[in-house]
Each structure stands twice: as C-alpha cells, then as structure tokens.
Amino acid sequence: MGKAKLFAWGVAIVIFLVLMIVTPSIPQSEEYHNFADQRKLFFGIPNTLNVVSNVPYLVVGVVGLILCYHGNYFRLSLEGELWGWSCFFVGVAAVAFGSSYYHAMPNDARLVWDRLPMTIAFTSIVAIFIIERIDEKTGTTSIAPLIVAGVLSILFFDDLRPYAVVQFLPCIAIPLMTILMPPMYSHSTYWLWAAAFYLLAKVEEAEDKPIYKFTHHVVSGHTLKHLCAAMVPIFLTLMLAKRSVETEGKSLFHKWKSYWISIKENQNKAETIECEYAVVSTMTE
Numbered sequence: 001m002g003k004a005k006l007f008a009w010g011v012a013i014v015i016f017l018v019l020m021i022v023t024p025s026i027p028q029s030e031e032y033h034n035f036a037d038q039r040k041l042f043f044g045i046p047n048t049l050n051v052v053s054n055v056p057y058l059v060v061g062v063v064g065l066i067l068c069y070h071g072n073y074f075r076l077s078l079e080g081e082l083w084g085w086s087c088f089f090v091g092v093a094a095v096a097f098g099s100s101y102y103h104a105m106p107n108d109a110r111l112v113w114d115r116l117p118m119t120i121a122f123t124s125i126v127a128i129f130i131i132e133r134i135d136e137k138t139g140t141t142s143i144a145p146l147i148v149a150g151v152l153s154i155l156f157f158d159d160l161r162p163y164a165v166v167q168f169l170p171c172i173a174i175p176l177m178t179i180l181m182p183p184m185y186s187h188s189t190y191w192l193w194a195a196a197f198y199l200l201a202k203v204e205e206a207e208d209k210p211i212y213k214f215t216h217h218v219v220s221g222h223t224l225k226h227l228c229a230a231m232v233p234i235f236l237t238l239m240l241a242k243r244s245v246e247t248e249g250k251s252l253f254h255k256w257k258s259y260w261i262s263i264k265e266n267q268n269k270a271e272t273i274e275c276e277y278a279v280v281s282t283m284t285e
Contacts, residue, residue, distance in 0.1 A: 034106075036222065047104065047106070052100075055096060057092050060230065060237060061089045061233065064089035065089040067240070081128065085124070088128065088236075091119075091120030095121070098114050099114045119150030122166055122170055123150035126170050126173070126174075132185065133181045153165065153166045179251065182249045186243045186245075190239035194235040198232050204221040206221070208222045
C-alpha cells in the first residue's frame, strides 16, 4: 500500500478517534424496543408483521449469492468483487434470521443479532465501492478489516456512535462517490435508487407510531421500513444483472452536466430559428 493510501487511512482513523473524544456517548434507549405494532396475527408469531416482513431479505440474499457463483451470472471479473458481493449477500440473507429473532422478543441482548448482519452488508458495500471507484487492491484488502470494524462497532452496546458511523457514513459517501467519481460499470443510477430507498426506510423507522396510526393500525412504519430497505439489495441485484463495463469513463455528474448543456444549446437553437422565422415573416409582409 502506497504512502498516500496509508496516510488517508491514518487520517480517517484520527478523525474517528477525535469524534469519539469530543462528542458525548449515545446510549441505547429502552424505548427503541417499544414498537407500534405488537400484534400476534397468525401462527402464534409475536409481533407478526415485524417478523415476517424480513422474508424478502432471505430471498434476495440467497438468490444474489447463487447468481454470484452460478455460471458467473453477474460477470464478476475481479476476485475482490466476488468476495465483496458474496459477503454482502450473506449479510443480507442473515438479516432475515437476525431481525426475526430480535423482533420476536425485542430487547438489548437480541438487538446485537439484528444489527450484526446489517454491519456485514454495510461494510461489504464500502469495500466494493473502493474496488470499483478507487483502487482494486486497496478495496480487496479492506474487506476483512472493514467487516471486523463493523462487528466491533456493535459490541460498544452502551454507545451507539461507532455503529452510527458504520451505518450512516456509507449512506453519505456512496451517493457522493456515485455522482462524482467515474464508474467501472454502467447502470450507476441503481446505486442512487438504492440509497433513496434506504433513506425512505429510515424515515419510516423514525415515524413508526405515526404511520401505524395513519393507516388505522393496518401496518406500522417499522414493517414498511423492513420492506423498503429490502429494495436496496433488490436494486443492487438488478444492477449486477444489467450492468456492463463502462467505456466512457465519465462520472454521473459529468454526464448530467453534458446533458444539461445539450438541452440549453437546443433551446438556444430553437429560439434562434424562431427569431429568424419571425424576421423573415415581417420582411415578407
């Protein structure tokens, strides 16, 4: 690893440590476990909808993992990509078990198993992005350290700050990198769709009780959060199936800028033609 990369990692670690020192700890609130929908609807499953709404994670996780290896359906040419996406889909599938286990009896002890699979998925995505947008070797070697860092973050159970960094930093960094950095593959907009659905899921999570009341106790915000967040791996799976190697080497920002300029130029041409037509019409009269 070059000096510049070592320096970048060093700066990131120092910033994290400074933030941990200067910001107050965030304890886990007991109120978090008090979800709006606590009905036992069928098969004797407690908190039924919050449990069964995790099924999509198992389906998309298993399908994605199979497609990573079955005839190389996703056309993953780099070893780091294969490992990264494999870890991601394993994490997604494991969310179904961890989250169901937690929601069957929400408490602090079980919350660890809810968050553990999600940290594996989050950190794998970061490593994949490093491979695709920054450097293949750096991204590949960062898979294991990032996953370990994610796992360690949930062990600070009386302090949510490390887990918040693991969860929310990718939510900020990935959309920005998607827009500003040249991609290795096409269909980069799928990353933005995935980020948008995750943002919507977090809003639904925060508005759990108001949504439950608004729907007249049909469905809660947390149940919708599960379904909406499941759209993230669905969009990423579709992206993997559709994408091809990007030949232009232009960022989304550059493409959008070029598109906007071409629209303005066409508008100017249309206005010029309209003016010339008006002048000719006036002269003929």
